[in-house]
Amino acid sequence: MTTAASGQRFHLSQGGALCGRLRVPGDKSISHRAIMLGSIADGETEISGFLEGADALATLRAFRRLGVEIDGPRGGRVRIRGVGRDGLRPADAPLDMGNSGTSMRLLCGLLAGQRFASTLVGDASLSRRPMRRVTEPLAEMGAQIETAGEDTAPLRITPAAELVGIDYRLPVASAQVKSSLLLAGLYARGQTCVTEPAPTRDHTERMLAAFGCPVARDGARVCVEGGARLRGCRLEIPADISSAAFFLVGASIAPGSDLTLEHVGINPTRTGVIDILRAMGADIRIEAPRDVGGEPVADLRVRAAPLRGIQIPEELVPLAIDELPAVFIAAACAEGETVLTGAEELRVKESDRIQVMADGLARLGIAAEPQLDGIRIQGGRLGTDETTALIDSHGDHRIAMSFAIAALRASGTIEIDDCANVATSFPGFAALAAGVGLRIREA
The missing domain is CATH 3.65.10.10 (Enolpyruvate transferase domain)
Incomplete structure (x- = not known):
């Protein structure tokens, strides 16, 4: 840690x-999402304008540990050789998210649908931040996630028998929770929908569409279908x-x-x-x-x-x-x-x-x-x-x-x-x- x-x-x-x-x-939020979606897409993704800050780099390093070939960053340019929806491999040690709450919460959803176990850790500050608002709805989908005593990191994720799509109404507006559930929804049976009490940043929805994943929006409600595949693309952040x-x-x-x-x-x-x-x-x-x-x-x-x-x-x-x-x-x-x-x-x-x-x-x-x-x-x-x-x-x-x-x-x-x-x-x-x-x- x-x-x-x-x-x-x-x-x-x-x-x-x-x-x-x-x-x-x-943009930090978009940089995180570009690495995550590019890694599970089919084919190459080229990124310009990537934030070379510690938080976004923590996400990049995590996906390298998960078996993804990533060139860069050099001058904000990154090239990802995507492994496809089911191509991630287990890391040989806990994935360190440093100070990045976005990395931890979004990865929690993405990794909940994998066929291997993962552990997410962070620095002292991140290890004090609450994770229940992500882990509870993911558990409703069938995810198996163990937290520390105060519902904080480290997060230990074990393979679920199956994730099932849910129709979830967020009690508090949160782009991180919404995004985590949508990423888990890519690996779930059926449709996953999230309804927000107030608008939050919609970078995940926009980027899923840019990678060729159908996203249904109806006012405050957004839905994805399980099993969707992503296609590598070019992104300017x-x-x-x-x-x-x-x-x-x-x-x-x-x-x-x-x-x-x-x-x-x-x-x-x-x-x-x-x-x-x-x-x-x-x-x-x-x-x-x-x-x-x-x-x-x-x-x-x-x-x-x-x-x-x-x-x-x-x-x-x-x-x-x-x-x-x-x-x-x-x-x-x-x-x-x-x-x-x-x-x-x-x-x-x-x-x-x-x-x-x-x-x-x-x-x-x-x-x-x-x-x-x-x-x-x-x-x-x-x-x-x-x-x-x-x-x-x-x-x-x-x-x-x-x-x-x-x-x-x-x-x-x-x-x-x-x-x-x-x-x-x-x-x-x-x-x-x-x-x-x-x-x-x-x-």
Whole structure:
């Protein structure tokens, strides 16, 4: 089991503006799915724009251990020689997912239908994250999955006599649970259907279709038929809107900013952060919209604008769940109060993102009141009487990057501890951010 080093620290000097053009790394969610589906497809799959971050690389290494030949990544390019629906082979040791919850939950579904046993492990953070919401519906399909005492990893998957398709209604909106069940459904008898209480990212459905797998959609319900085979294809992965979100916020709050983010995925199930920031008064323009491999992309131009506090619409929460820590920084710089509800999912991410963000904002002199399912943030002046504010990211990549952006409006310097896991989703963050005006250095 691996544990990322915790000693890396970001040092941020106050002020600055974000200007120029920037392309953030490839979409993490799509990168995971491209490796998974390309591996069980018939024939070769060629990928460009693959995210060479620790999380996506954990998925890639897992499929190599499962007998799949994968060339790369080199400059975001990957070639997969798919083994077909039934061609995976047992790994010779537990599959280490590192810090990646997406890898563990989706692979749990895919491996539940194999004819061999598998064990999934992760780092200390991932080993604390709940897995019951995936393992329980998979058990209804006939999967045999053993968890640790608190329904956490390691996950031990033994071959099932047979998986049977189910018609499952998600109690809480979750793209990971939906995707896990659909992947298991490829190996199940009959049809597997998932109904969502609110829209979540639909990359799995779009990519299954790109690989030639029929996907039936009817409103909030999506279905796949067991036994479907996939065909290798070419995929271009857009820039990750979750990574772009830090710069959307940074350019919005820093006077004088004018930044264009290139080739960003604007899948409508992922654009909640744009809608929330625009509701707060952000100046974000969508330029040159186009379609790439079934996914909509565009350039996003963002300029500094005065922000105001809002009640964040609950229907936007699932569409911005990963970007909400960055939104909290926007709220801290806005005039008035911002209120978030319906986001209890944030409590069980890489950290308790509600509490950790509230603690960090308090260190910067911002009144932030955590709630069970959200937070109340009173906008104000970012800064304390201390010369340097020390923020503990708790090893959470999105916490670290959010507070890095906060330095643009801080009245003093900021140091952020435990930043090594930024590489899980955004390798090279500090260098790219410095290149457009963030006053950041690593130590």
